[in-house]
Amino acid sequence: MSTINDQHYIDKILQGETNAFAVLVDRYKDMIFSLALKMVKNREEAEEVAQDTFIKIYSSLTKFKGDSKFSTWIYKIAYNTCLDRLKKNKKEDLNISIDEFSSHLVKTMDNALSALEEKERKQTIQKCLNLLPGDESFLLTLFYFEDQNLEEIGKVMNISANNAKVKLFRSRQKLAVILRQQLEPEIIECYERER
Secondary structure, eight states: OOHHHHHHHHHHHHTTOGGGHHHHHHHHHHHHHHHHHHHHOOHHHHHHHHHHHHHHHHHHGGGOOSSSOHHHHHHHHHHHHHHHHHHHHHHHHHSOOHHHHHHHHHHHHHHHHHHSOHHHHHHHHHHHHTTSOHHHHHHHHHHHTSOOOHHHHHHHHTSOHHHHHHHHHHHHHHHHHHHHHHHHHHHHHHHHHHO
16 A cells, blocks of 8 residues: 555546546545544445545545555545534534423423422422312322321222222323413523523
């Protein structure tokens, strides 16, 4: 893989024998791909970078002066092509899609109560509980604020423990919907403050 050998093929390419470029591609493709893979850390991206590198090498061949080894020159082109790809990917990562933002907002909403201070949390839950029908509000209050178990709630409400469990499940679902409706404006305000 001497410079003289490379120069022989470079001269042929510059004289119009474009098929000679295949020899140079074959010689350096594994090294270029390995370098690209180490930098971009993704096989498909590395393949694209290698292709882009060879396109740049071919179109810039007249600029190769022989001041350094041909391999050094093409590795520099490969390195710069990798850097360009990494910069491009970084910019794309910064453009968050609406769907990602929405799913993030929903997850944040689910965790919003834990972010509220204890007093605010209780007030928010009480406010939302008041929007539920009386028996469901009562059931949730017994379970969460009075620490009553399902057996005790069943006795208090004159229903079986299993029935209390089913009602508790349904009441929680309704409360979750109400909480989400109530907390959404607060979360949006919180995001605005953090910017």
